[in-house]
Amino acid sequence: MSPSDPRAADARSRQAGDAASLEELQARAGAHVMRSYGPAKGAFVRGQGTALFDASGRAWLDFLCGLAVTSLGHAHPAVTAAVTQQAGTLVHTSNLYLTEPAIELAEKLARIVGWPDARTFFAQCGATANEAAIKLARKHGKRQHEDKVRVVALEGSFHGRTLATLEATGQPAKHAPFEPLAGFVDHVPHDDADALTAAVGDRTCAVLLEVVQGEGGVRALSPEVLSAARDACDRHGALLIVDEVQTGMGRTGPWFAFQDTDVVPDVITLAKALANGLPIGACVARGAAGEVFEPGDHATTFGGNPVVCAAANAVIDTIERVQLLQAARARSRRLGDGLAALVESAPHAAGVRGRGLLLGLELDAPVAAELEEACRERYLLVNAVAPDVLRLAPPLTVSRQEVDLALSALEEALHAVGTSD
Ligand SMILES: Cc1ncc(COP(=O)(O)O)c(C=O)c1O
Structure with a gap:
């Protein structure tokens, strides 16, 4: 049997405890996993705290956290306990029914964001949280007039890879293979408050930005750009959406990076560290922005999944407790x-x-x-x-x-x- 033969893979996966080598895993992935990621730079079998362990038992210091995700470290006991308990109790019901972990998480998010009237839509990742925020802003804009659907975003930003969030992402090389895109985003330089002010107009429904551009090279925005964004949104009835997917949950110091600034957004989006590695996204809105979605406007099968929400509740509890x-x-x-x-x-x-x-x-x-x-x-x-x-x-x-x-x-x-x- 060749390494690409599915029977070989099945036989190997049955050999419990017998960890495959990096080369073997690369050969198997090379045969059946799409090539959207570059060649893997390693393979790990276990994690504990800041350490990842490879198949030989060698410990590696993880100063990347799966791209700013495992902020409580690997295999944190509180998260493991919450996931295990919830997985053994109830895993999924769909959003036709209520489950308490999601409601509890929405309540906790309102408290730590500091918005008593906050409402949350639960998604699966950063891109789907931003997708929800963009749809929300378009509906908010269209209530004012029909063509108020444009978004202003910054050059060098990263907001995801779905079609709308790819377009918001200010990195033209990532657009190129998929053009033409819908053309609803205007990009301005990340450090030019005047350009941002000039780009926001009556057709703008939202300004979308990161307080510290993560994938764009760990670049903090200036207070002038942030204030210009808030002022321009207020002048034109647009929403300020702060993408806290990478910066949120304590990564930059406070719970959310905007909390270290003078600017309060209308909407924030979260993902990455929210459930310490389980897939979750959240779009949190305050005031009128929180009232935009009505039944039927937006939905996703796995949104608010009890297991991932239990993990996120454990993350918030742990950050506060210790x-x-x-x-x-x-x-x-x-x-x-x-x-x-x-x-x-x-x-x-x-x-x-x-x-x-x-x-x-x-x-x-x-x-x-x-x-x-x-x-x-x-x-x-x-x-x-x-x-x-x-x-x-x-x-x-x-x-x-x-x-x-x-x-x-x-x-x-x-x-x-x-x-x-
Ligand atoms: C700021 C920001 N927004 C959105 C995303 C997209 O998140 P996801 O990969 O979970 O879709 C990322 C991912 O790196 C990000 O850093």
């Missing part, structure tokens, strides 16, 4: 200071940006991919988010020792890359 936002701020200072010291001493390290535990190490040359690989050779997982920026996003639960270990692996990696060019 005061994790405060602890994460201390770790952020230690990691930020350590990175700043590397800027002084190590080759290529040129600056530090980002907030909280979403940090970018700026490099003086396009060596981020090489540096990512050099870190992997030292069992440290980080990623090249731009050709000259390395992203670090460890769990909020990361220990001081783990921060120090990661910094020394990174220092070695910088020297290795520095001497290789």
